[in-house]
Amino acid sequence: MKPVAFEYCRPDTVDEAMELLAEFGGDANVISGGLSLGAMLNMRLVRPTALIDINRLHELADIKIDDATAMTGALVRQAAALKLPGVMSGVPLLAKVLPWVGHYQTRSRGTLGGSAAHADPSAEIPLTLVTLGGAVRLRSPGGSRDVPAQDFFHGLLTTDRRADELITDLIWPLRRDKTGYAFEEIAQRHGDFAIVAVAAEATVGNDGNIADLSFGLGGVEDRPLVADTASYIGKPATMATAEEIAATVAEAVDPMVDLQANADYRRQLVRVLGARVVSSAFADATHSREAA
């Protein structure tokens, strides 16, 4: 399948990209790796007037790490992030997740920012950003704004980005003390779209009780979610608690139905994978506390 005819625009600076976005607004698509957008173009699910190719905006491939966050430019390739020790040790959940994103031949070109922009509900990178409480930085001719990941993803392939905005960075909170991370997913084949993906960040106090928990779900509803687990803070960080959390959350979600799975199967995956992931995040947290 071939895309519709479009004008090709390749800015050399972010300012030029801004001018193009102002000119075309919603009639243009921004392309980075093209791993998702290229498929949509070729299937004519999108029919833009213009394609704005940001691959030569080298300033968007920067990575900045400070005391609290790692900021990855929108153009950082998934394979490149996997090779950056600072990002991998600073954001351990991302290190666990990236090998599950697509395949060797797609991570090489696919970008972190592109995955966030595309907003597939089962995609791992948006799920990780939401679970960690990260943010997306957007630039428009009027300036920059940071949108918390939970507010950025609105629904299926829909985000808070306005037509004149460009994603410039993803902002990842760094690993915290006494905190553990875990991730699992089920897909038909490794690297395919997840039927359900689950991620957890758990802080366990010296008393062995849950001090903080973020339990994220991908592929369940139309966007990545963080489950409400507030009532479990202070409970013992054990397998039994993890099972209880996953079972409660599985009842509360409203799973999508598609050719891969019905709602019951998705609930069951939340229950089983959720219990496993929350308990391994507890174990990882205990391990990191004892190592400290």
Added chain:
Amino acid sequence: MLRIKSDQKQRVTLTVNDKTVSGFAQPRLLLTDFLRHELGLYGTHVGCEHGVCGACTIIIDDVATRSCLRYAVQCDGMKLRTVEGLEDVDGTLNALQKAFNENGALQCGFCTAGILMSATKFLQENPKPNRDEVRDMLSGHICRCTGYEQIVRAILQASGQ
């Protein structure tokens, strides 16, 4: 800034297997179609045209990736390696190709060019992969003939294992 109107044919010059070549492309022309129909390099195959099957995988600027998700105009000035460039200098099959031949790692051959290009780059990055790593890399390709096991064996053999 570069702008090419939708019906404008732009000259695209790139290096394919160490040779400088050029042709014309409108923005919507896929790199796969440019290679095959503009340059006459039919070795790169096209299966799904949406990034899933891996048949079109080639090496672009040292990265193994899908050529069906690239537009030719994006690649002006880049260095490509395709299956036509794999043979040894004397024109015989290289070690990887020989290993595919010896292990029955292809039947219809539709998927083969893409897998050869992935494996070429993969073995440069990871010269002694284990079986699981090879299988993980192969998950980015679909082969309807072999059942993959022969391909895994061929890649391990080419890595001297």
